[in-house]
Amino acid sequence: MKRAPWIIAIAVSCAAVVGAGIAATMRFNSPNQPPAPSIAASPEVLSPSPSPSESASPAPTPSPQSKLDDFPHQRIVLKDQTTPEFAKFRQQLQQAIQKRDAGFVSALIPQKGLALGFGRANTAKELKLEDPKASFWSILEKAMGSTCGFADPNATTAAKGWICPTVSRDFYQQYPPKPDTPPGLEYELSNVIVVGDRVNVRALPNLNSEVVGILSNEVVKFDQRRFENSQEEQIKAFDPISDWTPVILPNRKQGYVYNRYAYRSLENRAIFKKINGKWQITEMPGGD
Numbered sequence: 001m002k003r004a005p006w007i008i009a010i011a012v013s014c015a016a017v018v019g020a021g022i023a024a025t026m027r028f029n030s031p032n033q034p035p036a037p038s039i040a041a042s043p044e045v046l047s048p049s050p051s052p053s054e055s056a057s058p059a060p061t062p063s064p065q066s067k068l069d070d071f072p073h074q075r076i077v078l079k080d081q082t083t084p085e086f087a088k089f090r091q092q093l094q095q096a097i098q099k100r101d102a103g104f105v106s107a108l109i110p111q112k113g114l115a116l117g118f119g120r121a122n123t124a125k126e127l128k129l130e131d132p133k134a135s136f137w138s139i140l141e142k143a144m145g146s147t148c149g150f151a152d153p154n155a156t157t158a159a160k161g162w163i164c165p166t167v168s169r170d171f172y173q174q175y176p177p178k179p180d181t182p183p184g185l186e187y188e189l190s191n192v193i194v195v196g197d198r199v200n201v202r203a204l205p206n207l208n209s210e211v212v213g214i215l216s217n218e219v220v221k222f223d224q225r226r227f228e229n230s231q232e233e234q235i236k237a238f239d240p241i242s243d244w245t246p247v248i249l250p251n252r253k254q255g256y257v258y259n260r261y262a263y264r265s266l267e268n269r270a271i272f273k274k275i276n277g278k279w280q281i282t283e284m285p286g287g288d
Contacts, residue, residue, distance in 0.1 A: 071251040074219040080147035100132035117286035161273035168265040201255035205244035
């Protein structure tokens with residue numbers, strides 16, 4: 001097995017920015033990036049299907065969704081814990097990300113620079129924020145696409161700042177490794193947390209492919225074999241938003257989840273603090 005392809009995804013995200021990582025997801029015929037981090041904005045979230053008419057049959061026909069999610073589920077409860085002040089800032093940041101507002105985001109980068117994962121600190125200039133396609137934009141957008149909470153999980157205040165997302169924290173709390181789990185990162189690398197309501201699983205990594213499953217805020221297995229069989233250039237061309245993650249469903253079906261909704265427990269998180277009255281991103285841990 002190849003050496004921890006996911007870390008590789010996390011410093012991941014940093015890869016294109018700091019050259020310190022690889023990815024654990026693949027780039028195949030990726031569609032245009034959906035316009036907003038809002039789950040409802042993506043074409044990959046299934047619209048509710050109308051219920052079959054009762055008058056058409058005495059025994060209602062199962063809806064397409066009932067067949068596509070007819071398997072055991074490992075649901076996860078994602079907890080968003082913010083104050084009005086931070087919630088307002090988060091909304092402003094999400095809007096700035098969508099507009100690729102380099103001025104707004106540059107003001108959040110410490111003067112000494114920001115380290116992504118285990119990489120060296122990068123200044124705002126080195127993050128290439130003036131380029132709307134720079135990889136840091138996707139890293140930050142993914143981090144801000146789910147729940148946030150206190151940086152210290154045991155705290156009752158934000159004295160140590162805020163962290164976004166809290167997906168990996170909720171995953172570990174609700175699905176901790178078993179005592180006999182071998183040391184290393186196998187547990188972290190083998191799981192994918194799908195965030196969203198009725199997220200499509202596609203047979204192939206493109207939006208025109210058949211839907212083979214539907215997932216809603218749950219944990220599924222990462223398809224390591226298909227990842228490793230992908231082309232090296234596809235692995236290196238990773239984008240945490242607009243590419244695809246290969247998964248294995250509980251019914252053994254294989255498919256792909258659009259990256260906007262596929263989170264990994266080692267993925268980059270953003271830690272925010274107010275310093276001298278101004279918000280800053282003080283850390284972006286990942287690969288840990």
